[in-house]
Amino acid sequence: MALTAGDEVRVAVESTANPRTSNTLAVQLLSPNSVTLHPSVGGQGYQQLAGKYVCGGAAFITYVPAVSGTYYVWITTTATGDAFSLIVSSP
Numbered sequence: 001m002a003l004t005a006g007d008e009v010r011v012a013v014e015s016t017a018n019p020r021t022s023n024t025l026a027v028q029l030l031s032p033n034s035v036t037l038h039p040s041v042g043g044q045g046y047q048q049l050a051g052k053y054v055c056g057g058a059a060f061i062t063y064v065p066a067v068s069g070t071y072y073v074w075i076t077t078t079a080t081g082d083a084f085s086l087i088v089s090s091p
Contacts, residue, residue, distance in 0.1 A: 001073065001088060003065045010091045012060035013075055016083040024078045027059045032069035062091060 003009055013027040029050045049071075050061040065071065075084065 001071055003063075003068065003071050005065055005068045008062060008064045008091055010060060010062045010087075010089050011073060012058065012087040012089075014058045014085045014087070015077070016085060025059050025082075025084065026076045027061060028074040028076075029061060029063055030072040030074055032067070032071055034072050037074065 011027055011029060013025055015025050031049050050063045073086065075086065077084065
């Protein structure tokens with residue numbers, strides 16, 4: 001997502017999955033310099049700028065970028081196929 005230097009952003013993830021099958025949710029904001037989530041052995045593919053892990057239905061982070069650019073959001077859940085909503089807003 002495109003972010004502007006100095007403009008605070010809120011990134012929220014809300015789980016719509018069945019709480020019995022998924023109870024862990026994570027959202028991470030990665031830098032514009034990130035090139036891969038799976039670097040080669042000894043390599044670095046991404047830089048996490050902010051992150052939040054929760055047990056329950058929602059996770060959010062707020063961040064003020066120092067430089068404008070394309071930032072990446074990495075969302076993980078407990079099980080493959082878990083459903084979620086992504087909300088990006090200005091606080």
